[in-house]
Amino acid sequence: MHLTMDTTTQGRKQGRKRGSRRGNAAPTIADVAREARCSPMTVSRVINGEGNVREETREQVLEAVRKLNYSPNRAARSLAGGEQLRIALMFDNPSSSYLSEFLMGALEEATRSDIHLEVQSCENAPSNATLVGKMIEGGITGFILPPPLCDDQGVLDLITGAGGIAIAVGPGKASGSNGAVMIDEYQAAYDMTRHIINLGHERIGFIIGNPEQVASGRRLNGYRAAMEDAGLTVSDRLVAQGQFTYRSGMVAAEKLLAVDPQPTAIFASNDDMAAATVAVAHRCHLDVPSDITVCGFDDTDMANSIWPELTTIRQPIREMTAKAVKMIAKLARTQRHGDKPGPEHVMFPYELIRRSSEAGPSLAKFDRQVDT
Amino acid sequence: MHLTMDTTTQGRKQGRKRGSRRGNAAPTIADVAREARCSPMTVSRVINGEGNVREETREQVLEAVRKLNYSPNRAARSLAGGEQLRIALMFDNPSSSYLSEFLMGALEEATRSDIHLEVQSCENAPSNATLVGKMIEGGITGFILPPPLCDDQGVLDLITGAGGIAIAVGPGKASGSNGAVMIDEYQAAYDMTRHIINLGHERIGFIIGNPEQVASGRRLNGYRAAMEDAGLTVSDRLVAQGQFTYRSGMVAAEKLLAVDPQPTAIFASNDDMAAATVAVAHRCHLDVPSDITVCGFDDTDMANSIWPELTTIRQPIREMTAKAVKMIAKLARTQRHGDKPGPEHVMFPYELIRRSSEAGPSLAKFDRQVDT
DNA sequence: ACATCTTGTGGTAGCGCTACCATGATGAGG
DNA sequence: CCTCATCATGGTAGCGCTACCACAAGATGT
Numbered sequence: 001m002h003l004t005m006d007t008t009t010q011g012r013k014q015g016r017k018r019g020s021r022r023g024n025a026a027p028t029i030a031d032v033a034r035e036a037r038c039s040p041m042t043v044s045r046v047i048n049g050e051g052n053v054r055e056e057t058r059e060q061v062l063e064a065v066r067k068l069n070y071s072p073n074r075a076a077r078s079l080a081g082g083e084q085l086r087i088a089l090m091f092d093n094p095s096s097s098y099l100s101e102f103l104m105g106a107l108e109e110a111t112r113s114d115i116h117l118e119v120q121s122c123e124n125a126p127s128n129a130t131l132v133g134k135m136i137e138g139g140i141t142g143f144i145l146p147p148p149l150c151d152d153q154g155v156l157d158l159i160t161g162a163g164g165i166a167i168a169v170g171p172g173k174a175s176g177s178n179g180a181v182m183i184d185e186y187q188a189a190y191d192m193t194r195h196i197i198n199l200g201h202e203r204i205g206f207i208i209g210n211p212e213q214v215a216s217g218r219r220l221n222g223y224r225a226a227m228e229d230a231g232l233t234v235s236d237r238l239v240a241q242g243q244f245t246y247r248s249g250m251v252a253a254e255k256l257l258a259v260d261p262q263p264t265a266i267f268a269s270n271d272d273m274a275a276a277t278v279a280v281a282h283r284c285h286l287d288v289p290s291d292i293t294v295c296g297f298d299d300t301d302m303a304n305s306i307w308p309e310l311t312t313i314r315q316p317i318r319e320m321t322a323k324a325v326k327m328i329a330k331l332a333r334t335q336r337h338g339d340k341p342g343p344e345h346v347m348f349p350y351e352l353i354r355r356s357s358e359a360g361p362s363l364a365k366f367d368r369q370v371d372t
Numbered sequence: 373m374h375l376t377m378d379t380t381t382q383g384r385k386q387g388r389k390r391g392s393r394r395g396n397a398a399p400t401i402a403d404v405a406r407e408a409r410c411s412p413m414t415v416s417r418v419i420n421g422e423g424n425v426r427e428e429t430r431e432q433v434l435e436a437v438r439k440l441n442y443s444p445n446r447a448a449r450s451l452a453g454g455e456q457l458r459i460a461l462m463f464d465n466p467s468s469s470y471l472s473e474f475l476m477g478a479l480e481e482a483t484r485s486d487i488h489l490e491v492q493s494c495e496n497a498p499s500n501a502t503l504v505g506k507m508i509e510g511g512i513t514g515f516i517l518p519p520p521l522c523d524d525q526g527v528l529d530l531i532t533g534a535g536g537i538a539i540a541v542g543p544g545k546a547s548g549s550n551g552a553v554m555i556d557e558y559q560a561a562y563d564m565t566r567h568i569i570n571l572g573h574e575r576i577g578f579i580i581g582n583p584e585q586v587a588s589g590r591r592l593n594g595y596r597a598a599m600e601d602a603g604l605t606v607s608d609r610l611v612a613q614g615q616f617t618y619r620s621g622m623v624a625a626e627k628l629l630a631v632d633p634q635p636t637a638i639f640a641s642n643d644d645m646a647a648a649t650v651a652v653a654h655r656c657h658l659d660v661p662s663d664i665t666v667c668g669f670d671d672t673d674m675a676n677s678i679w680p681e682l683t684t685i686r687q688p689i690r691e692m693t694a695k696a697v698k699m700i701a702k703l704a705r706t707q708r709h710g711d712k713p714g715p716e717h718v719m720f721p722y723e724l725i726r727r728s729s730e731a732g733p734s735l736a737k738f739d740r741q742v743d744t
Numbered sequence: 745a746c747a748t749c750t751t752g753t754g755g756t757a758g759c760g761c762t763a764c765c766a767t768g769a770t771g772a773g774g
Numbered sequence: 775c776c777t778c779a780t781c782a783t784g785g786t787a788g789c790g791c792t793a794c795c796a797c798a799a800g801a802t803g804t
Binding site for chain 2: 073074075076077078079084095096097099100101103104107108117119245246247250272275276279282283285300301302305306307
């Protein structure tokens with residue numbers, strides 16, 4: 001015993017060696033406590049937004065935090081706090097341009113909050129049910145689901161049913177049981193259609209997305225409504241079914257361009273199909289945009305890597321994903337404290353990006369139209 | 373003194389409260405030590421690959437680790453180890469399909485090793501020098517540089533000069549001063565050219581990539597060598613300059629297709645330019661692949677999202693990036709121990725992916741050739 | 745022969761934080 | 775006036791790991 005105590009004392013005297021390696025030792029919770037004239041515990045409470053702290057004290061602590069530019073050490077926090085928050089990003093068929101934005105957003109927020117991110121592909125899983133079950137057992141707290149998984153109510157229910165937290169990113173429609181971050185697909189499609197109409201077009205073709213994704217229907221409805229509001233009739237022949245793939249876009253575009261009189265603009269439900277439409281138009285010796293305007297949706301990489309670059313709708317995917325991570329973190333914390341708040345649905349702003357695939361209808365077209 | 377000991381004992385008795393929340397308490401280093409009949413310290417040494425451990429002891433520890441399925445707690449590690457390893461991914465003009473693979477690889481490895489990843493764009497920085505300087509001051513230990521940054525010897529020297537660790541991913545040529553993970557660009561281009569020759573083609577056009585990237589030259593050389601080795605002459609008219617962009621690929625393809633006799637195959641230095649070539653060919657009413665074979669390089673998203681899907685060269689970007697992260701982690705550790713090992717260069721295998729943009733030269737083409 | 749390295753190992757403190765109790769101080773109820 | 779809750783705060787012990795020494799045992803130098 002005596003021996004033990006002696007060495008202890010020795011250790012105390014040495015101490016503080018590693019911290020001094022860096023010139024600017026990062027402030028710790030103790031530094032803040034000293035500055036705010038209270039105990040580290042109180043600081044911890046303030047930082048973690050717990051109750052039972054006098055308003056005055058809270059102010060002092062926050063003041064000290066600001067002054068010292070303190071930020072909590074994540075490693076220490078998760079070490080002391082028991083388990084680490086783990087979030088899985090589940091993919092079904094990742095479009096890589098979507099994915100990279102998605103990952104950037106998640107990554108940024110996750111590293112900021114010291115959350116362990118896991119990337120999980122569903123592609124070769126026997127069934128989503130067993131996969132999700134195993135993951136929750138394995139300690140995953142939250143799931144982030146991009147399209148098309150975000151529309152799969154079965155998966156969503158599975159997760160929440162098993163005690164997990166699910167956030168859908170970009171679903172067509174918000175579900176009541178889980179959180180979601182999304183844009184107003186209907187309104188975005190409406191705006192794009194309206195934009196094309198404003199350019200002077202009247203025969204505007206539309207290529208529908210994969211019918212299994214809820215967003216496809218909403219985009220179609222937006223197009224329909226804008227056309228009708230402008231007093232333009234929506235001929236069935238001007239609406240072609242696609243699947244969100246390039247290939248399906250080619251087929252749909254061929255169908256639309258065979259219609260007589262030809263549409264002077266085509267609005268595809270995503271960029272891949274819009275790119276395919278451009279390719280088909282070119283093969284028919286139609287110039288884009290002088291002969292035909294082509295617009296897309298999503299603003300993926302495809303939109304500005306082809307030529308002409310596509311006018312399209314941009315979603316703030318990065319911000320949306322970051323928000324999703326934040327939401328899970330918050331929910332997990334409140335859940336751990338016993339509360340059970342309802343799901344949050346956050347709507348993000350979209351943006352109509354004008355590029356070089358759009359123009360007013362050409363005179364030549366008008367002439368041809370008159371001829372017919 | 374006695375008091376201290378008493379409370380300690382009390383603490384011990386209570387202990388293990390949080391751990392028990394999860395049914396399967398994760399094994400700690402102490403558990404392993406007990407199993408291996410040695411001290412936690414020795415276990416730590418074995419796990420971190422330090423020297424001064426008897427071979428026999430090491431075996432025992434590893435055995436125990438395996439048996440208990442132990443994996444070190446990252447939070448504890450970084451808390452105890454002083455500073456956290458921080459790695460920056462620097463981008464200049466990220467092609468998103470490349471990026472997503474890149475991020476996935478880095479992310480996986482980083483979360484596995486509890487490394488803090490930071491994504492840093494150079495696009496709107498005043499100068500790379502000041503940016504890098506600030507980042508190293510800010511505590512970034514390692515930098516991962518994808519193309520085109522990986523070829524910028526200035527940036528590389530800047531980082532190593534300031535005491536940082538730089539790993540180039542996919543540079544054209546390995547630099548002596550820093551680590552690199554790469555594929556054999558020359559050999560890959562050689563193989564692809566050889567592959568096209570084996571299909572029966574003789575007039576094979578080539579589109580060069582951005583001349584500022586070293587890889588462009590190596591790919592060109594691979595093409596040249598394969599042509600010459602096959603006894604085919606490389607006409608200057610069959611080689612067009614591109615910039616790695618879709619747009620530049622269109623211009624180059626137009627130039628190549630104007631050559632008489634027309635090439636029966638075009639090998640573009642990346643997929644974007646290959647996609648552009650397909651588009652131009654279609655506009656000229658050439659079918660791909662029956663009239664003309666088009667091959668790309670990189671196997672980005674573009675390669676299999678257009679139609680026909682491109683035959684291309686696939687780099688294991690994900691594995692390469694993961695390796696880069698590992699290399700930095702290892703270097704940082706040895707550096708911290710005072711050693712200064714030389715830079716490591718790892719060559720990864722590439723793969724020639726055959727898709728539907730390739731075929732033997734058509735008879736029609738042969739006829740036309742005979743006519744001339 | 746003894747001083748001085750080297751090697752393999754163990755002991756302990758403490759990284760920065762939070763969970764859990766203990767403690768005063770206040771107010772409510774008997 | 776004395777309980778007994780309720781609040782605001784402090785004290786302390788770890789979370790799991792590594793840095794740093796201590797130390798025994800053998801190898802080496804003079």
